[in-house]
Amino acid sequence: MNAPFAFAFPATFFVEAAGETSRCDDEVCFAKTVQIEGNEFKLVGTATYHFIFLDCYAAALYTRSGHASLESYRDTSQKILAVQYLRTISKDRIIDSSNETIDSHPDYDAANFSSELNQLYSLFHDVKDGDRAVLLFNFPSGVTLYFNSQRLGQFEGPEFTSAYAGVWLSPYSVGRRFTRSLLGAQ
Template sequence: MLFFLAADLIAAENEERCLRLACFSEKYSVGAPGEPLSLVSASRYKFWGFSVYSVALYQPDGLIKDWEEHPLAFVLHYHRTLKPEDFLKTSRKLMAKNPEYANRNDESSLLKFSSFIQEVKDGDRYTLLYSPEGTLKLIFQGQVLGEVRDKVFARAYLGMWLGKFPVKEDNRDCLLSGQFEG
């Protein structure tokens, strides 16, 4: 009996939810003591009709509206090749729309974070781990590449998807309302 119970627990930990082009595990362990984060939503981002990436949002205890106040994991599964300079160019453009960040006149956190970014190809995954204290950690294919400790930067960077000035409002609304689209 115990054998079957253990097998059921392993299966439950490996459950996934799938969008059209990517599957995401139901739980995300951040590698630190505490509860694993739960998959709460996912969406596929398209540009000019082409799929660029699918993204999944993980939070503790299900969907939380005030995402800035809680730890989260943000997993991006890419469907296209993108170069590091593409990330920096797009980040600058999108973060400039956010008055809280744009008025700082300090790009040091963005430049440091961008220095961790590598080229991605179809099937590659980045994970952004956010803490409400202001740490944003970048993970590529399961390997930690670096982190930046800057609360305003961390919120503005994730704000490109979840904030008031997102890359696409439809994707943001999907992610913050617990939907799975794409």
């Protein structure tokens, strides 16, 4: 069983420029390794989510091993998803997109997680270019959400954690190419 982890910002996920210790995606640079609670997390991959012709956000996936697979959203390894928004997106659009993505997975139904999702969504607000979110996926303690360096909350439950990680990491994610890039495929 993995021990819960938390960290105080500023964690060094986001860096200012490309270099040997970083990787950039759409002008957003991510550190190749980060230290959290004495544990090193390695960058698996980066991706930019596009909607039609609009760049919405750049993201990076970190794991302890530096590796992940298409089934990673289900496994119990600790994972970190760091996101930097590239444009203004309404809270309602983020919520609708999350629910649609969870509902598209044949094993999950957003209605089964309505309590957890409602708690999570109550913390959401409109985002703007430059806003940053970090999601810590830790089994069995759940998902911890940070937004612009502030810890907003933790949401428990292994099935909920898998379903929410699946928004970005499952075969039924927000986008296949996006997920493949996050999982390290070039």
